[in-house]
Amino acid sequence: MPELPEVETVRRSLLPYLPGRVIEDALVRHPKVLVFPDPGTFARQLRGARFERLERRGKLLIFHLPPLVLLVHLGMTGQLTFRDPSRSDRPFERHPTTGLQRTVQHEVDSHTHITLLFGDGCAVHYRDIRKFGKWRLFSQDHPRLGLELARLGPDPLTSDWQWEPFFRTVRGSQRAIKAILLDQAVAAGVGNIYADEALFEAGVRPAIKGAKLSARRIGKIFSAVPSVLAKALANGGTSFSDYVDADGKKGSNQEQLLVYGRYGEPCFRCQNELERSTVAQRTSTWCKVCQRT
Numbered sequence: 365m366p367e368l369p370e371v372e373t374v375r376r377s378l379l380p381y382l383p384g385r386v387i388e389d390a391l392v393r394h395p396k397v398l399v400f401p402d403p404g405t406f407a408r409q410l411r412g413a414r415f416e417r418l419e420r421r422g423k424l425l426i427f428h429l430p431p432l433v434l435l436v437h438l439g440m441t442g443q444l445t446f447r448d449p450s451r452s453d454r455p456f457e458r459h460p461t462t463g464l465q466r467t468v469q470h471e472v473d474s475h476t477h478i479t480l481l482f483g484d485g486c487a488v489h490y491r492d493i494r495k496f497g498k499w500r501l502f503s504q505d506h507p508r509l510g511l512e513l514a515r516l517g518p519d520p521l522t523s524d525w526q527w528e529p530f531f532r533t534v535r536g537s538q539r540a541i542k543a544i545l546l547d548q549a550v551a552a553g554v555g556n557i558y559a560d561e562a563l564f565e566a567g568v569r570p571a572i573k574g575a576k577l578s579a580r581r582i583g584k585i586f587s588a589v590p591s592v593l594a595k596a597l598a599n600g601g602t603s604f605s606d607y608v609d610a611d612g613k614k615g616s617n618q619e620q621l622l623v624y625g626r627y628g629e630p631c632f633r634c635q636n637e638l639e640r641s642t643v644a645q646r647t648s649t650w651c652k653v654c655q656r657t
């Protein structure tokens with residue numbers, strides 16, 4: 365699932381293409397991912413709308429097309445790519461250093477649910493195999509827009525990530541620390557991958573209750589979260605299956621992960637076999653030796 369670094373990589377890769385561009389038409393092929401409004405209203409409102417800015421909060425992409433605001437959540441398998449028919453990319457190629465196969469500028473297929481068309485033949489395609497993504501289009505003053513944004517807590521890669529409220533939340537919680545980190549109101553943009561990586565960095569097991577952690581350990585988690593996210597962002601995100609940026613390129617952070625997805629393999633630090641357990645209905649991978657707290 366795309367988490368903060370992947371969504372930020374998508375945002376940055378769309379930036380050269382979108383600002384200033386005017387939407388000619390919006391095609392909705394599968395309405396499930398369009399939460400609001402209905403497809404007819406969506407297309408009518410977007411025709412003639414001009415992209416001004418593209419922001420991100422947590423895992424949410426926020427497209428500003430005054431007076432409209434488009435919120436896109438990529439869900440589990442959402443891909444947002446920019447298609448320029450004048451570019452002569454081959455459909456598949458191998459990344460020169462990672463050897464990973466990458467898809468470039470995917471063509472419309474049965475999983476391409478929404479397309480935004482521009483007058484010059486370019487387009488933004490939204491492809492989502494599992495269809496858990498969510499698109500919502502509001503006017504700037506719509507009360508639901510404020511509600512959606514108010515649900516998101518601080519983004520760990522911004523100055524909103526503050527020690528005092530984080531410490532109070534963790535210390536006051538009977539939930540497992542993994543569940544606390546996955547709460548988008550606590551750390552917007554953290555998902556299963558980076559929660560596991562941050563807890564390994566901090567030496568804390570995923571199931572321990574927040575209230576049982578010392579201030580020193582909470583401090584380690586507080587600094588590990590932005591540090592694992594920033595490292596993943598520098599690597600263009602983690603690509604396991606479907607995640608690609610706007611140019612269809614895969615990230616390379618999967619080669620840098622210390623615990624996530626490595627159950628049964630030896631820990632890089634102590635060689636002990638990594639454990640797997642279910643915390644907050646999610647699979648956690650961790651090291652019994654390195655994460656003793």
Ligand SMILES: [Zn+2]
Binds near residue numbers: 631632633636652654
């Ligand atoms: Zn270990």
